Amino acid sequence: MAHEKLSMAQALNQALRDAMKADDTVLMFGEDVGALGGVFRITDGLTAEFGEDRCFDTPLAESGIVGMAVGLAMNGMRPVVEMQFDAFGYPAFEQVVSHVAKMRNRTRGKVSLPIVIRMPYAGGIGGVEHHCDSSESYYAHTPGLTVVAPSTVADAYTLLRRAIEFPDPVIFMEPKKLYWAKEEVDLGVAEPGIGTAVVRREGTDATLIAYGPSVPIALEAASAAAAEGRSLQVVDVRSIVPFDDSTVCEAVRSTGRAVVVAEASGFASVSSEIVARVTERCFHSLAAPIRRVTGFDIPYPPPKLERHQLPGVDRILDAVDSLQWEDS
Amino acid sequence: MTTVEEQLLPSADPVQLVDEHGKRHDNPQYGMPPVEALVDGYAQLVVGRRINDQASALVRQGRLAVYPSSHGQEACQVAATMVLGEQDWLFPTYRDTVSIVSRGVDPIETLTLLRGDWHSGYDPYERKVAPQSTPLATQLIHAVGVAHAARLKGEDTVVMALCGDGATSEGDFHEALNFAAVFKAPVVFFIQNNEYAISVPLARQTVAPSLAHKGIGYGIPGERADGNDLAGLLSVLGSAVAKARAGEGPQLVEAHTYRVQAHTNADDATRYRNEAEVQPWLERDPLKRLDAYLTTEGLLDDAHRSEATAVADKVAEDLRVGLMQEVSPDPAELFAHLYATPTPQLVEQAAFLQDELSREEA
Numbered sequence: 001m002a003h004e005k006l007s008m009a010q011a012l013n014q015a016l017r018d019a020m021k022a023d024d025t026v027l028m029f030g031e032d033v034g035a036l037g038g039v040f041r042i043t044d045g046l047t048a049e050f051g052e053d054r055c056f057d058t059p060l061a062e063s064g065i066v067g068m069a070v071g072l073a074m075n076g077m078r079p080v081v082e083m084q085f086d087a088f089g090y091p092a093f094e095q096v097v098s099h100v101a102k103m104r105n106r107t108r109g110k111v112s113l114p115i116v117i118r119m120p121y122a123g124g125i126g127g128v129e130h131h132c133d134s135s136e137s138y139y140a141h142t143p144g145l146t147v148v149a150p151s152t153v154a155d156a157y158t159l160l161r162r163a164i165e166f167p168d169p170v171i172f173m174e175p176k177k178l179y180w181a182k183e184e185v186d187l188g189v190a191e192p193g194i195g196t197a198v199v200r201r202e203g204t205d206a207t208l209i210a211y212g213p214s215v216p217i218a219l220e221a222a223s224a225a226a227a228e229g230r231s232l233q234v235v236d237v238r239s240i241v242p243f244d245d246s247t248v249c250e251a252v253r254s255t256g257r258a259v260v261v262a263e264a265s266g267f268a269s270v271s272s273e274i275v276a277r278v279t280e281r282c283f284h285s286l287a288a289p290i291r292r293v294t295g296f297d298i299p300y301p302p303p304k305l306e307r308h309q310l311p312g313v314d315r316i317l318d319a320v321d322s323l324q325w326e327d328s
Numbered sequence: 329m330t331t332v333e334e335q336l337l338p339s340a341d342p343v344q345l346v347d348e349h350g351k352r353h354d355n356p357q358y359g360m361p362p363v364e365a366l367v368d369g370y371a372q373l374v375v376g377r378r379i380n381d382q383a384s385a386l387v388r389q390g391r392l393a394v395y396p397s398s399h400g401q402e403a404c405q406v407a408a409t410m411v412l413g414e415q416d417w418l419f420p421t422y423r424d425t426v427s428i429v430s431r432g433v434d435p436i437e438t439l440t441l442l443r444g445d446w447h448s449g450y451d452p453y454e455r456k457v458a459p460q461s462t463p464l465a466t467q468l469i470h471a472v473g474v475a476h477a478a479r480l481k482g483e484d485t486v487v488m489a490l491c492g493d494g495a496t497s498e499g500d501f502h503e504a505l506n507f508a509a510v511f512k513a514p515v516v517f518f519i520q521n522n523e524y525a526i527s528v529p530l531a532r533q534t535v536a537p538s539l540a541h542k543g544i545g546y547g548i549p550g551e552r553a554d555g556n557d558l559a560g561l562l563s564v565l566g567s568a569v570a571k572a573r574a575g576e577g578p579q580l581v582e583a584h585t586y587r588v589q590a591h592t593n594a595d596d597a598t599r600y601r602n603e604a605e606v607q608p609w610l611e612r613d614p615l616k617r618l619d620a621y622l623t624t625e626g627l628l629d630d631a632h633r634s635e636a637t638a639v640a641d642k643v644a645e646d647l648r649v650g651l652m653q654e655v656s657p658d659p660a661e662l663f664a665h666l667y668a669t670p671t672p673q674l675v676e677q678a679a680f681l682q683d684e685l686s687r688e689e690a
Contacts, residue, residue, distance in 0.1 A: 027480075053480055059510055064469050064503030071473015074458070076481065079473075091499075098463050099470065106447040106459050109665040144666050167668035195671070242671035 003186050008156045009179040012042045012118075014187055015160035016080065020050050023078060026164060028055040030065055030082030039084055040120055040179055062092035066117065070099050073113040080164060086121040086173075087130040093138070100169045101144030115169040116160070121149075122213045122263045124177035124310055126303040132176075133300055134264035136212075139171040140240050140273070147240040148194055149173040151215035153183040155238065161189045170194070173240075175213035197244035199251055203233030206257035206320050209248060209274055211237035214261040214311055221261075221316035232320065240270055248274070249281045256287040257323040261311050266294035288324035336549045338540035342584050343564050344554040348612040350620025358563035363627055369406055369558045370622060371636040373615050376402035376426035378640035379435060382647050383425065383442070387593045391651040393444040396423040400556070400588035403614035404520045406430050407561035408488055411569045417487040419458045419471040423520075424490050431455050435643060436650040445655045465495040468504035468517060472578075475513035486572045487515045488565075494525025496542060497533050505546040508578035515578045516568045517548075520555060522587035527600040543580035555585025556614040559621070586612075659685060 006014075020026045028046055030038075034057040037044030046055035058065050062083060069079035083089035089096075096117065103113050123132030139147045146168055150156040156174070163170040192198060200215060201222050210218040215236045222232035235251045237243070252258045258278060262271040275290045293311040301309050343358050352360070361369075380402070383395040398405050405426035409418060418431050428438045433450045440449020441460055448459035458474075461467035471489035478485035495501055496519060508515045519539050523530050536542060543550030549571075553564040561583060568579035586609040590597040622628035663670060663678040670678070 059503070059506050061503040061506065063500055064472075064507045067466060067469030067500060067503065068473040068476065068507055071470035071475070072477045073473070074452070074470065075474040075477035077477045094463065094500075095466060095469070099466060102447075103459075104667070105665045107452055107665075108446060108448070108661070110451045110453065111459075112668060146667070242673060245672065 003184045005182050005184050006153055006187070007180050007182050008150070008153045008174075009040060009042055011153045011157040011185070011187060012160055012174065013044055015157045015164075016043060016046060017049065019080075019161055019164040020046065020054060024054075025076060026054075026078045026080060027072060028080045028082070029058050031058065031060055031084045033057060033082050038082060040176065042118070042174070043082065062088055063095050066092040066095040066100060069115045069117075070095065070103065070113060073115050074111055078114045078164060080116040080118060083117060083119040085127075085131045086119050086133040086135050089117070089119050089135060096139070096145070096171075097142050101142045104168065105144055112167050113169050114167055116163045116166075116172050117169065118172045118174060120176040120179070121173045122175050122177065123300055123306050124213060126306070128303065129300070132306070134262070134295065136171075136173055136240055137264060137269045140270050144169070145241060146170045146194060147173065148238060149175065149212035149240060150238065151175065151178065151210075151212055151236050153181070154185045154187065154190065157185075157187045158190050159194065159238065162193045166194060173212055177213050178216065181216070195239050195242045195244060197235055197237050197239065197247040199233060199247070200236045201232070201234040203231040203255065205231045205255060206259065206323055207233045207235055207251045207255045208259050208261055208316065209235045209237060209251075209278075210261040211240060211270075213263055217311055217313060218261050218316065221313045221320075224313055225317060225320060230320065237274070243273075243277065245277060245281060249278060252278050252282045253285040256285055257320075258286070258290045259316060259319045259323070260290065260292045260294075261316055262292070262294050263310060264295055265297045266292055267297045269294065291319040291322060293319050333544065336544040336547065338538060338550045338552045338582070342552040342554045343560045344557050345559040345563060346557050346617055346621045348556070348617050350617050350624060352621060355563075358560065358567065361559055361562040361566070365410065365562060366559060366618065366622060367627060367632060369410060369562065370618050370628060370632070371639065372406040372410070372430055373402045373558065373618065374636040375640045375643055376405055376430065377615055378644045379426055379429060379647070382644040383439065384589070384593070386647065386651050392439060392442050394592045394594065395425075395442055396592045397589045398423050398426050400609060400613065401520055401522055401585045402426055403558040403561055403618075404518070404555050404583045404585055407558055407565050408490060408518055410562060411565040412486065412488055415456070415483065415485050416569070417456045417458065417471070417474050417485065419467045419487060419489040420460050421464075421467065421490055421492065421495070422460050422462050423492065424460065427490065428457055428460070431457050433457055435647055439647070439651065443651060443655070445657045446661070465491055465498035465500040465504065468495070469500050469507060471515050472504050472508045472511065472513045475508070475515045476511050479513065484573065485514065486569050487513075488569070489515055489517050491517070491519055492525065493519060493521040493523065493530055493533055493539060494528070495519075496539050505543070505548055505578070505580070509546045509548050512575070512577040514572040514575070516565065516572055517578065517580045518565065519580070519582045520585055521582050522555075522585050524587050524591070524601070526591045526595060529600075538582060540580060540582035548578050548580050550580040550582065552582045552584060555583030556612045556617065558614055558618050
């Protein structure tokens with residue numbers, strides 16, 4: 001297949017289409033996912049192609065959407081549901097935590113729930129309140145859930161196909177500000193799968209650890225640093241749960257310095273978990289304490305102030321500069 | 329001609345085919361169930377009562393962590409299961425042990441949750457019984473999902489979804505009814521209104537004329553039945569299941585009954601209700617009245633009674649013996665059932681615990 005210039009939104013749409021073609025138990029449903037194709041058009045054309053039994057609109061009730069997915073999965077289906085926006089997922093939290101995450105455990109492995117809960121997440125698009133939350137820590141903290149966040153067009157396709165084939169529930173965090181970013185790609189299910197981090201840029205001086213919407217920022221920071229003569233490595237976590245300790249730690253050991261970049265508030269977060277894990281495993285390889293560049297511990301700001309919340313290149317470079325460089 | 333609204337509304341009074349004195353009342357809409365069903369139902373009520381009382385005793389002996397008894401509600405429990413076919417699903421709550429056993433699940437496996445050795449002791453697929461739900465109303469929407477999947481697969485399946493009066497205040501109750509109605513899912517929502525949600529009386533849950541009236545807001549027909557009358561329940565629930573199976577969409581049934589005992593052994597019912605309130609309900613006992621009716625009709629004799637008692641005695645004995653066994657759940661199971669393939673983190677933690685245990689033994 002020829003390389004095409006595709007957006008992440010198109011790649012996700014293609015992943016859903018291909019998954020539905022490959023397995024007729026795959027169902028897609030949620031709010032406005034039918035005729036409208038989703039508010040971000042991720043489900044565009046699926047109802048037309050597969051019919052209303054396969055891709056359908058539900059009443060406007062997130063707990064109902066996720067709860068129905070539980071029952072459908074119990075009875076042989078592979079539901080993929082869309083939470084329209086990150087913060088709209090909170091009404092479904094009881095279903096996610098008490099049932100989606102626990103059903104396999106409660107039933108001693110007799111009932112598995114191959115459910116994918118897709119949610120456009122994080123900010124940077126000028127959204128009003130309740131439209132830009134980074135809620136990954138809530139899900140990552142819940143045993144039984146698998147949590148992934150793609151950062152590239154190709155990976156969005158791969159991770160979504162893998163998530164739909166996965167035997168357990170997956171929280172699929174879609175960085176909404178990357179929906180329209182285009183890349184030349186040849187879509188296909190590639191390695192690595194869920195549970196593996198990847199090095200997106202090689203570097204020798206320090207390691208930037210990021211996921212989802214923060215990966216392009218980290219890469220941008222690495223390019224800027226290179227121009228100043230500092231070589232930064234960028235690791236894309238991809239799979240928050242399970243977390244790939246070995247790739248991340250190997251990367252940190254190779255440079256001896258690390259900065260974790262994430263949009264979510266830093267307190268009690270995925271970024272704090274990463275710092276803790278890496279410190280426990282790599283302490284003796286570290287030349288400086290690991291730093292974090294995260295959102296402030298505040299509710300996601302209104303659009304006119306959001307630039308102050310989001311990790312930017314300058315903050316990342318400042319954090320890198322603070323890593324106790326002997327030559328500076 | 330009746331309006332759509334009238335068709336959706338429940339009957340003026342709960343449907344009752346046999347009253348508390350064992351007297352038959354004919355109903356133009358709901359016929360008396362076949363004799364064999366009533367005699368079989370009687371035997372199941374005897375077993376159910378024995379399970380309730382034996383399990384409560386086992387809590388006092390420290391053999392069960394807790395037991396929410398359905399003493400006095402056995403007619404609801406037994407009827408909910410009797411109206412189902414093998415292909416149908418039952419979605420029970422924590423108070424529905426008797427219903428699960430009535431469905432054919434092993435009583436010891438049913439009580440595993442309440443003994444405290446695992447969260448659910450039976451394979452849900454074996455008898456098509458979902459795990460007992462302890463959060464309120466969350467299972468109702470799962471029932472809708474199972475029913476919707478059944479429709480997509482072309483299965484002839486009805487799902488019986490149980491809840492109590494307290495659950496009708498939860499958001500998931502409303503979402504479940506609405507989803508079921510919109511998707512025309514073959515679900516029978518069966519509310520056992522036993523007047524109390526732990527300590528809070530029905531008047532604090534709702535000011536609706538009845539819980540069966542809640543159906544109309546979703547376009548679901550509601551019906552109410554005397555929850556201590558097995559005959560009435562079998563007829564009303566049987567009719568609801570038949571309608572759901574025939575493609576008429578979800579049905580809502582409220583059984584008016586009473587929680588004769590406390591919520592659980594941890595509850596002190598004297599703090600919120602008078603003993604005087606309980607007494608009349610003891611006289612409406614589902615067992616006594618069915619016994620009286622069947623005896624008057626010449627359908628029940630001492631042979632039936634001793635046969636039912638013998639079965640119940642055996643169940644109680646098995647429970648006593650089975651629950652006397654000291655169980656030591658395998659700690660490795662703590663990590664075994666989270667994911668199809670354990671994460672590297674869980675593998676590490678399992679090894680850590682294993683090491684800790686081996687050092688304990690040494």
